[in-house]
Amino acid sequence: MPVEVPKEKWPGSVRTITLGALPSEGGTRKRVVTVGGETAMPFMHFEGEIPNPPVVAIEIKDRKPDDWSPLLLETWKDVIDDPAQWAAAAEAAGADLIVLALSLTNRNGEPTSPDEAVASVKAVLRATGLPLIVFGPGQAEADNALLVAVSEATKGERLALGICEDKNYRTIVATAMANDHLVTARTPMDVNLAKQLNILISDMGLPLDRILMDPTTGALGYGIEYGFSVMERLRLAALQGDKMTQLPMIVTPGFEAWKAKESKVGEGVPASWGDWLNRAINWETLTALTLVESGADIVVLRHPESVKRVKAAIEELMAAKSLVS
Amino acid sequence: MALSGIQIYKLLPQTNCKECGFPTCLAFAMKLAAKQVELSACPYVSEESKALLEESSAPPIRLISLKSDGYEVKAGNEVVMYRHEKTFYNKPGLFVKIKTSSPEADVKTLAQRIQEYRVNYVGIDLEVDGIALEDDTNEGEKMKNAVKAVRSVCKKPLMLFATSAANLEPALTELNGESPLIGCATADSWEKFAELAKQYKASLAVMADNLDTLAELSEKIKGKGVEDIVLVPHGKNLGHELILQTQIRRLALKSNYRPLGYPTLAFCQTHAQMAQAIAKYAGFLVIDTFAEELAYPLLVLRQNIYTDPQKPIQVQPGLYEINNPQPTDPVLVTTNFSITYFSVANEVEGSGLPAYLLVADAEGMSVLTAWAAGKFDAERIAKAVKAVNLDAKVTRKRLVLPGAVAVLSGEVESELPGWEIRVGPREAVDIPKFYKQVLQAN
Amino acid sequence: MAVYRVTFNHQTEPVVVKSGTLITEAARLAGIEINQPCGGQGRCGRCVVQVTDGKVRQRSALRLSAEDIQMGYCLACQSVIEGDISVVVPEQEKIERRLVTDRTAIEVQPIPGYAPEYQQTLKRYFLEFSPPDYEDQTDDLSRLQKHLRTDLGFEEVEIPISLLKKISSVLREGNWQVTVYLDVLSTNDGNPTARMVDLLPNRCDEDSPMWGAAIDIGTTTVTLWLVDLWTGIVHAQVAEYNAQIRRGEDVISRIIYADKEGGLQELQELVVGTINQLIEIACKRVKHHRVSPQDILKLTVAGNTTMMHLFLGIPPSYIRLAPFVPTFNQAPLIRAKDVGLIANPHAVVDCLPGVASYVGADITAGVLSAGVDSTDQLTLFLDVGTNGEMVLGSKEWLVTCACSAGPAFEGAGVRDGMRATTGAIEEVWIHSETYEPTYRVIGGGKPRGICGSGLISLLAEMFMTGVVDKAGNLNTSLSTPRIREGEHGMEYVVAWKDETEHGRDIVITRVDIDNLLRAKAAIYAGFLVLAQSVGVPLEETEQVLIGGSFGKYLNVEKSIQIGLLPDLPWEKFNFLGNTAVKGAYFALLSQEYRTRIHEIASKMTYIELSADNTFYEAFMAAMFLPHTDLSRFPTVLAALQDSNIQFQTN
Structure with missing residues (x-):
């Protein structure tokens, strides 16, 4: 007896956004990455289109980070002092695109200068043909100073510049607008705040198809359930036709999972936590996979093994299309 | 179909007699709609209304319970597609697969590890729920011996899987008084499995790679008098499994489609399958291998996804180090x-x-609300200070209170002798300035 | 323990206090008044004093600038005395009045078709008996009771012992002719219950009025109507700030103050004092009659649950503690002397019933007088005062909730906020190209601050002209000196110092804007949660009735622009003034209404907003101008598109 499966037909869809610009488009990228375009909930191929698979980005820094887990420092030890080499290694590890997170201070402990930031970004652009996302150090003044310089020096590359937050978005949006870049907009795990920031940014005149939203997710054990539900709700709202939520979502499970004690600490923890390295990678992987299930379009990771696992999963999730259509 | 509060209200006596324990009929109706109270609490509801209301409240997904001596694992009774709509109720049971071909000593060792595994997460002890034995040698006696071996060290509920139902019977005789799960019944083998399940009061797992077959099988099995059914949608890949799981949940909830109104089970080999099974609708998951470093994050993920989203969004109380x-x-x-x-x-x-940012447990309320409700007072603050052993962590004992609760400064002073209590700004945005002007200045 | 000497205002006699005493406590010992609008919590910064000699330990220096502190200014309620000091207390701000009833005492229409003989429970009877003699030795009380039974048909009349004391003399003084006042409640079984309210010698003038009072005890304002119970005519409407304000501006501050030693009694006395003062004023205002407070025989009292507790001297502590359950929602009937009212000591005081800790009798009375419980139309009833309470429903059902909007709309918690008194900016217009404001000041003089309606108007104008973005951020890229960096972040200057009365700039800061956003978001979120709780779209509301004094000044257009009120056609909004006192007045006149108010209280379903996430979600969505979901505000959206605001940076 054939079962009649009810299908959801949604009036809305997620915007399609392309990161990176080919030489023919005014950039220097060897390939571009397109995300979004969904007309159904994640991987529901039987009732809508999932035209672009979620992509995996690897996060690198402009110098050896001070606060990363020793496990990660070990993993990337050969390239960690050189963002260009690191970017190349990340590409080799399977990244679809690179996230370069600028540091507040340089190797000498002095504030990172705009020139240094531009140099790092340019080195990374030379080392890889992948599209690039650049995050400021996360402090309003430094973000604005560094990102404006980077933005101007890379006009036309269609970088994504971040992180716009409700207290500091104007400068980043303005420079992205002027130099043909995108922005990422981060809000703390709340559907309304996410929507509000998108409205504020688009009110400045930046088209919605140049905004990626980062709803903040929390790591496994540290609030992932809120991130998970906020993402599901944002995606449902987008499909229901709410324009201000129809943006692809970028999430940073690497950052979230690797700041958890479970990943950072290897000694003096309960035996029931098991092997440190495997636990830490599991932590990142499971955080990322759960977010992929709830609608992430770009997942930013830190460990190559996680990248491998998440990419394999995405491939299988996309492959189901041929089975049901 | 679920009724709204107002729809239910119209079926109630509307006398506001308060005998149900709620101040008004409408309040009671809202609680009924939220499934937080039983209709039987209303002594005056008419028979007619009762019939209507009971029909609307029948659970669309059957509750299945696996039991052993002292343990119970439940699945089913879910009411939503997305956890934010209400909540997910029954955490999927996590079972570890052991093959009957494994040497008895290995079976015992692993079973014992599973019995004893316990990990503490935010004050809650999390455990693996049970063991799934798989007959990979096609020998009934091996299954029986494996059950014995397991039961000698582990009391948790069992799942027994074999291709042929006959191979499970010897083992089931060992499990008197328990409610295990057996399976997997398929289009070829369902009849024997159904008889066995009925005879031994076991729940029965039914496997197929498509919904048509699954529905057909579950109906046939139900026809044999077995109602405790668990569906195993065996997808061809991860994406297919997701779609099948979603469709089953949707048919049960949205179409009230009884043949698929049962919880599901997922066999998981990859991390992706595990995460997906927990996030997307599995009632049970069976994992191939047991390792602490995997069990811990899986149990945490399950705990997270199954928390009640209606509760205020909270962060973990404790001490956070910033910069x-x-x-x-x-x-x-x-x-x-x-x-x-x-x-x-x-x-x-x-x-x-x-x-240092000391986060006190104020039951998820903001500073002023919590203070007004008596959840953020000197006593609680002092308790938080002691809970993280702050005295040992800082040498200069300076505690900055939010400006909105300046009133507490006196009481906190007396609760925490030896601490210098400062009143910070009312607004977070003024903290850096306060820090530079006041805290750094002296 | 060490003791120290504290000299106030250069007086010769210092007070002596123990080490650790607060300046406010010392001031009380010295008999010096220091206002503490926040109840001594160190939140409002209004109790500033100057320490001219000696030092104090300051627990908090909120709202004081570095310069202030340098000059010895400190918060009296937060300054601990640890040595001999001299203190100068500035002249305390006098509470200036601009009360609704002072300005516009509306003509109140009695209930249509008011028939006192059936509806009024207070009855006046004339009785004449034969005196006792050696034959008839019936005692005076039995004699009175017999006549009550045989002449009037009352089987049993409750007579308080205090009235018993005077029966004998009254009977004789009137030569066995008396006028008796009974409060008669008819009951279902046909046997009315009666309470004796007074007994006076002789037959009184049949046409003389019987006096009653309807009272609304507001957190900020107490209102009293003096009523002729037989004609229903309101002879005087008076209002006065609740004297408890000195001990806290909001209910939470009062509850906390009540928990302090002697606090409850003090608050009880303060509010009764206010009512007594109003009774006296009202009596004097009555034309053509000589009325004394003693002539008032029946009073009905509305007020929020906390005010009711404080009025009766019942500890309100548990109102603020989860799960927020009050001692009572329905108080027993009392007599005036029980609480110290100067009305007739035996006068019946009927405290109207409330619903919950934060939905009190002021709301049930408001629902009654606004007719929400009898209309077919889906009605949103709103009472914005110090708290925001609201009711949604019709004659079929009623749901209610209360949200802590905070006192921002009353001008508190805002840097240059003030109450709606002389000198307050009550309306603002901003030029959309120059960003220059013009404003109207109450009283027409120089401004001293901005009141609630002024703040709403200001926020709406700033938003519609692009001075702030939808999140309330000031647009720093606009070229106007009025947007500048202030002590608390960015601010907008409404009036330069040379235009103001006090010679300081009047500004609205980013923090003020946040406070206003929170207040309006809480109220709008309350609407949405009520509508969601019963599954009715808010847009289907057929009428919005707004009670409370604040409603009088509310500009619907501006309120919709900031997303405080739902975007409905303006004609659906109706301002009703003080609905609580009106409800109390209805209940004072008519037993039918009095019964109805009890029905309202028992059928109204209270939604506790802190019970789950729903309110929080709605609140976050409303923390935006006008709302995160712009489609809820189509007219604002259209207006924004018309004005074509450029948010772009230049």
């Missing part, structure tokens, strides 16, 4: 309401100034 604080740096106090925490933490983090 690498030293023992001489100040301690800022706030509540565990997530937005409160984020606004404070972001300001401090953004300023680059080092500080």
Whole structure:
């Protein structure tokens, strides 16, 4: 007896956004990455289109980070002092695109200068043909100073510049607008705040198809359930036709999972936590996979093994299309 | 179909007699709609209304319970597609697969590890739920011996899987008084499995790679008198499994389609399958291997996804270190309401100034609300200070209270002798300035 | 323990206090008044004093600038005395009045078709008996009771002992002719219950009025109507700030103050004092009659649950503690002397019933007088005062909730906020190209601050002209000196110092804007949660009735622009003034209404907003101008598109 499966037909869809610009488009990228375009909930191929698979980005820094887990420092030890080499290694590890997170201070402990930031970004652009996302150090003044310089020096590359937050978005949006870049907009795990920031940014005149939203997710054990539900709700709202939520979502499970004690600490923890390295990678992987299930379009990771696992999963999730259509 | 509060209200006596324990019929109706109360609490509801209301409240997904001596694992009774719509109720049971071909000593060792595995997460002890034995040698006696071996060290509920039902019978005789799960019944083998399940009061797993077959099988099995059914949608890949699981849940909830109104089970080999099974609708998951470093994050993920989203968004109370604080740096106090925490933490983090952020358990309320409700007072703050052993962490004992609760400063002073109590600004945005002007100045 | 000497205002006699005493406590010992609008919590910064000699330990220096502190200014309620000091207390701000009833005492229409003989429970009877003699030795009380039974048909009349004391003399003084006042409640079984309210010698003038009072005890304002119970005519409407304000501006501050030693009694006495003062004023205002407070025989009292507790001297502590359950929602009937009212000591005081800790009798009375419980139309009833309470429903059902909007709309918690009195900016217009404001000041003089309606108007104008973005951020890229960096972040200057009365700039800061956003978001979120709780779209509301004094000044257009009120056609909004006192007045006149108010209280379903996430979600969505979901505000959206605001940076 054939079962009649009810299908959801949604009036809305997620915007399609392309990161990176080919030489023919005014950039220097060897390939571009397109995300979004969904007309159904994640991987529901039987009732809508999932035209672009979620992509995996690897996060690198402009110098050896001070606060990363020793496990990660070990993993990337050969390239960690050189963002260009690191970017190349990340590409080799399977990244679809690179996230370069600028540091507040340089190797000498002095504030990172705009020139240094531009140099790092340019080195990374030379080392890889992948599209690039650049995050400021996360402090309003430094973000604005560094990102404006980077933005101007890379006009036309269609970088994504971040992180716009409700207290500091104007400068980043303005420079992205002027130099043909995108922005990422981060809000703390709340559907309304996410929507509000998108409205504020688009009110400045930046088209919605140049905004990626980062709803903040929390790591496994540290609030992932809120991130998970906020993402599901944002995606449902987008499909229901709410324009201000129809943006692809970028999430940073690497950052979230690797700041958890479970990943950072290897000694003096309960035996029931098991092997440190495997636990830490599991932590990142499971955080990322759960977010992929709830609608992430770009997942930013830190460990190559996680990248491998998440990419394999995405491939299988996309492959189901041929089975049901 | 679920009725709204107002729809239910119209079926109630509307006398506001209060005998149900609620102040008005409408309040009772809202609780009924939220499934937080039983209709039987109303002594005056008419028979006609009762019939209507009971029909609307029948669970669309059957509750299945696996039991052993002292343990019970439940699945089913779910009412939503997305957890934010209400909540997910029954955490999927996590079972570890052991093959009957394994040497008895290995079976015992693993079973014992599973019995004893316990990991503490935010004060809750999390455990693996049971063991799934798989007959990979096609020998009934091996299964029986494996059950014996397991039962000698592990009391948790069991699942027994074999291709042929006959191979399970010897083992089932060992499980008197328990309610295990057996399976997997398929289009070829369902009849024997159904007879066995009926005879031994076991739940029966039914496997197929498509919904048509699954529905057909479950109906046939039900026709044999077995109602405790668990569906195993065996997808061809991860994406297919997701679609099948989603469709089953949707048919049960939206179409009230009884043949698929049962919880599901997922066999998981990859991390992706495990995460997906927990996030997307599995009632049970069976994992191939057991390792602490995997069980821990899986149990945490399950715990997270199955928390009640209607509760205020909270962060973990405790001590948060921001910008690498030293023992001489100040301690800022706030509540565990997530937005409160984020606004404070972001300001401090953004300023680059080092500080300890002490998050007190104020039941997820913001500073003023919590204070007004008596959840953020001197006693609670002092308790939080002691809980994280702050006295040992800082040498300069400076505690900064949110400006909104300046009134508490006197009481906190007396609760925490030896601490210098400062009143910070009312707004998080003023913290960096306060830090520089007041805290750094003296 | 060490003791120290504290000299106030250069007086010769210092007070002596123990080490650790607060300046406010010392001031009380010295008999010096220091206002503490926040109840001594160190939140409002209004109790500033100057320490001219000696030092104090300051627990908090909120709202004081570095310069202030340098000059010895400190918060009296937060300054601990640890040595001999001299203190100068500035002249305390006098509470200036601009009360609704002072300005516009509306003509009140009695209930249509008011028939006192059936509806009024207070009855006046004339009785004449034969005196006792050696034959008839019936005692005076039995004699009175017999006549009550045989002449009037009352089987049993409750007579308080205090009235018993005077029966004998009254009977004789009137030569066995008396006028008796009974409060008669008819009951279902046909046997009315009666309470004796007074007994006076002789037959009184049949046409003389019987006096009653309807009272609304507001957190900020107490209102009293003096009523002729027989004609229903309101002879005087008076209002006065609740004297408890000195001990806290909001209910939470009062509850906390009540928990302090002697606090409850003090608050009880303060509010009764206010009512007594109003009774006296009202009596004097009555034209053509000589009325004394003693002539008032029946009073009905509305007020929020906390005010009711404080009025009766019942500890309100548990109102603020989860799960927020009050001692009572329905108080027993009392007599005036029980609480110290100067009305007739035996006068019946009927405290109207409330619903919950934060939905009190002021709301049930408001629902009654606004007719929400009898209309077919889906009605949103709103009472914005110090708290925001609201009711949604019709004659079929009623749901209610209360949200802590905070006192921002009353001008508190805002840097240059003030109450709606002389000198307050009550309306603002901003030029959309120059960003220059013009404003109207109450009283027409120079401004001293901005009141609630002014703040709403200001926020709406700033939003519609692009001075702030939808999140309330000031647009720093606009070229106007009025947007500048102030002590608390960015601010907008409404009036330069040379235009103001006090010679300081009047500004609205980013923090003020946040406070206003929170207040309006709480109220709008309350609407949405009520509508969601019963599954009715808010847009289907057929009428919005707004009670409370604040409603009088509310500009619907501006309120919709900031997302405080739902975007409905303006004609659906109706301002009703003080609905609580009106409800109390209805209940004072008519037993039918009095019964109805009890029905309202028992059928109204209270939604506790802190019970789950729903309110928080709605609140976050409303923390935006006008709302995160712009489609809820189509007219605002259209207006924004018309004005074509450029948010772009230049």
